[in-house]
Every structure is written in C-alpha cells, then in structure tokens.
Amino acid sequence: MEAKHKYAFYLGCIAPNRYPGSEAAAIKTSRKLGIELVPLKGASCCPAPGAFGSIDLNVWYAMAARNLVLAEQMKIDIALLCNGCYKSIWEVNHKLKHNDELRDGVNEVLKTIDMEYKGSINVFHLAELLYDKNIVGVDKVRDSVTNPLTGARIAVHYGCHLIKPRKDREFGATEILDTEAPTWMEELVGALGATPVEYRQKMQCCGAGGGVRGYDIVHALDIANEKLINLQEVGVDALTDICPFCQLQFDRGQIEIEEKFGVKYNLPVLHYCELLGLAQGMSPQDLALDLHAISCEPFLQKVL
C-alpha cells in the first residue's frame, strides 16, 4: 500500500535503546496502515520531562525545541510512540506556538547553534493516529490483522502524559480527551481479536515519572505494585501500554518488586505496537520479545 501519511519518527530513548522491537514494530505495522515513518536524524532525548522540567524548565523548552526544529527543517510532522516524549515534544511545541515571550527566549538560545524555531509543524502520538478515523481508525486496524489474538485477556495501561492535563490537550478524536474512564485503547485492543479487560484504578500512574523512579524506587514500585494487584484480581494474560517508560516500570519493575516486596506476578507487558505486530503476523523474534524482563511465553502460547 502506498503511504498516504508521512511523519518524522521521533524515537526518544527507551524504545530504541531498551525495547527496539517496539521501534521495529511501529515502522512495519504503520506501513501496512498507510503511514510512512521516516527517521528524524540527529534527534536527542526529548528531554525527559520529569528530570529536565524539574531542574530548569527553560532548558527543557530549548532542548525539546531543537528536536522540533529538526522536523521543521524536513517540513514534516512528528509521530512518536512514548507518552513522556509526547509531553516534551507536543507540549513544548504547543507552548512555543502560543507564547511569544517563551518562543523569543528559546530562539535566542537556538541562535547560538544556527537554528530557529518557527512553529510550522504538528506532533502526534502513534496511538492517537491509529485511533483517529481520518488517519487510520479502528476498522482499518482490524482489517490489517492476519493473526487475531483470540482468547487473550488484555488490560490497558494508558499512562499519564499523552492525555493529561486534559485542558491543554487537543486531539482529532475527541474520545481521547476522556481522562477518567476512556475506552478508546480497549477498542484498539479489541480490534486485534483480544478481549479487553477493565480493572480497578485503571487510570492510575505507573509511578515512574517525575524522577521518582530514580529518587525513591521503593515508592515508585509501590505505585506499580498497586496496579499489578488490581490486574491480578481480574486475571489478565498481558498488559499493554503506549509508553516505553511505563513499560519499563511494569516489566523490569516486576523483577524489582519481587526482590523488594517478595511478590511475583509474571505478567507480560507489551507496547501496543508490539501487540499490533504480533496480530499482523510478525514473529516474537521480529519483535525481540526475548529482551523483556518478564517472559512473554505464556501469552504467546495462547495467541500464536
């Protein structure tokens, strides 16, 4: 299929450097849905909104603006697959477009590296593009499935920074603006043939953000553990996310939770792009699922 939509693929850090299968899956699955993702050469960390925002918001604006300018120079919108990156790249773009004083300040810094932020492009999360009928839509996602994940019970972790704070956000599909009890991701999970599962406190944070995972890991893990308890209560075969940092917190976090709290869940955690890859016929090897800290085998046996 010829690509109808083309985006600069902003990678961030954790997807390419810890879960490269998500990056591979994003590129391959998007192509089947009419989206071409081209490399955003020279992009850096978004930078991490928790760490940099806490230290000095001005540095956060300037560093994110540099990534935005790279896409502006290509005259092409950005697509990305991480909620944390969305917070930095989308939100700084939004702020600089609407605040002249901020933009002038950022451009003064960027001038020292011969760059200028113009505000000429837009930023999207892949999950939002997949759901948006005007770009892909749930029906097209369903039509692309060759290996339905029938029989698998899958819960969704939405994460925070794609959708919150709601009052700042703008989405093509207004369903995404529901931050209390959204179901659009469940629709996307259902489109793959799996059974989406609801659970208590679905919208709670993973606990990793704001630098807390580095500052007080037991505190951060305790928040993730509460969600894992709630997930265990309803019984799921896998948890899916749209943020590699949440994924890291739930996947590697389960190993740390076992060490620190002595409880074991063995719950496979997959980025939605990885699930979509499996449903479109990619193999676990194509997705480097062996890099996950928690084995995906029990889940894979159910769906392959």
Added chain:
Amino acid sequence: MARIKGYPEALETKLRDRYMYGEDAHPEFTDTVEKISMTIPHMCYQCGTCTASCPSAPRSSYRIRKFVRRALLGLETEALTDPDLWLCTTCYSCTDRCPRDIAPTDVIMAMRNLAFKRDIIPVNFLKTVQAIYTTGHGVPNNDVNRAARVKLGMDADPPTTHTYKEFIPGIQKILDYYKLKANADRIVKEREG
C-alpha cells in the same frame, strides 16, 4: 483595595493583607512560583481534591495541597527544603480534577526549579543531564541492545545522536548556555566526591 469595615486598625491591616503573610514568609515567592509555573495557586481554596487524586499521597507524607498552600503563603524555605517535594510523579491527576483550574503539578515543577537554584536536587536528576551531555540520550544504548537491534535487521545504533554524533556539540551548547552541565558536575562531585 480592601474595603474599610470599621474594625480596629490591627485587624484592618491584617484584612488588607489578602495572603496573611507571617513573619517567616517571602511574599515574592508566590509571584515567582506563579510566573514559572504559569498557573494560579492563589486561587486555591484548599478543598483537597488534589491530594485525594494523588498516587503518592497514600504511601508517603507528601501532600500536594500543602505545597499549594505554601506557594500562597510565601513559605519558601519550608517548601523548597521539604524532601517530599520530589515525590510527585507528575501524573497530572490533580491538575485534571482541580475545581479552581490550578495546575498543582506545575506548582511543584516551579518549586523544584527554585530548589535547584539552591543546589537542592536529587542526584539522579543530574545524572540524566550528564548522560544527555555526553550522548544526547537520557537512557543511552548498550551492547546487549545493539546486538538485539542487529538481529532485528536494524542498525546497531538508532538514527539519533547515537548515529549522527555531529549533533552532540549543539546539545552541549544549549546545556552550557544555562551552565547546566557545570552545575550538575559540581553538585554530583560535592555529594559523591
């Protein structure tokens, strides 16, 4: 301008002081926090919806409502030296639910910015700065991951600053513009020797 209600003079003075600043208050702190955060903690009526929405509250002494109050009362030192300041996961649930349209999360971010000016900052934040200064990435690539990428048919390094290292000096220039790397190195050295 406070209305004159005919109370004794001391009470009139107190009523004119809308923020009830005490002796240990820094009234300019309220303004500074509002400027950096671009939100309005002075509108807070202390309903506690923020603390009730906070995933950190049930497992610590961190109370976001208290920090918003400190912003309003100008209690700068009390706010910036409280270690609970660093327990916000920035999930923005409080911001979503605040009935006064305040962004308490951004109040916390502003306070953290001001704390950093006093060298109050957990070391892990600074290590992220150091990693980005050298590689462009907060979480850089490693050998296990490089091998996995090659097996996937991808380049060992992603097409970011990892492959295009010529972009790193630009990043260093931005960080140096704010003296961030020098400050990070200095504070990490002071803490860890």
